[in-house]
Amino acid sequence: MLNIVIFGAPGSGKGTQSAKLVEKYGLIHLSTGEILRDEIKADTELGKLADSYMSKGRLVPDAVVIDILDNLIGKYGDAKGFIFDGFPRTLAQGEALGEMLEKHEEDINAVLCLEVEEKELIDRVVKRGRVSGRDDDNRETIESRLEVYHIQTEPLKEFYREKGVLRNIQGVGSIDQIFGSIEQVIDQIGK
Ligand code: ADP
Helix, strand or coil, rough: CCCEEEEECCCCCCHHHHHHHHHHHCCCEEEEEHHHHHHCCCEEEHHHHHHHHHCCCCCCCCCEEEEEEEEHHCCCCCEEEEEEEEECCCCCHHHHHHHHHHHCCCCCEEEEEEEEEHHHHHHHHHHHHHHHHCCCCHHHHHHHHHHHHHHHHHHHHHHHHHCEEEHHHHHHHCHHHHHHHHHHHHHCCCC
8 A cells, every 4th residue: 555644734735736646646535624624514513523623723632533534544445545634633643543554554655744834824825715615714713723733733743754754845836846746755665
């Protein structure tokens, strides 16, 4: 299996590049943000719980997202591999993902870290908010999401650097240029 984590701050382009990875490598895209937004749309109990955190720009509790992922990984046992988008977002989630994959004798092959400077992130998310209809895509919420990213999510970079799988990707440029850098990294895996 080819298991990729696409990592980066809100607005760094994780969803956009994931779509291209799905197309080229036939991976299963697991976006915790999308899964949670679907639950909110369907007005389920899980959706109501998730919304109470997401609308404030906070993280949904670890146990909730870990449980969702654990079920999905089990369900797609015969996949070519996964793209984890928006997960892990805390060290506890990172540990849990390692354990889940280990159960299936799998591992993370690369963590692609999309590097985009803060001002650009804010501009992109505010712009996206005008068309996405996402109620967390506004100036106020993006500021808390970035703070949460720095405090809770960024420590994962060191976690994956130590494991030797972290790869930095310049996240500014055209979508195809950025994808070109990603392809180079993926084509090196296993060589
Ligand atoms: P972005 O990366 O642009 O913030 P996402 O769709 O990945 O967009 O996430 C949107 C929101 O969903 C997050 O701000 C958070 O509230 C919630 N969320 C998504 N993934 C996770 C996760 N792994 N753990 C906790 N909360 C999550």
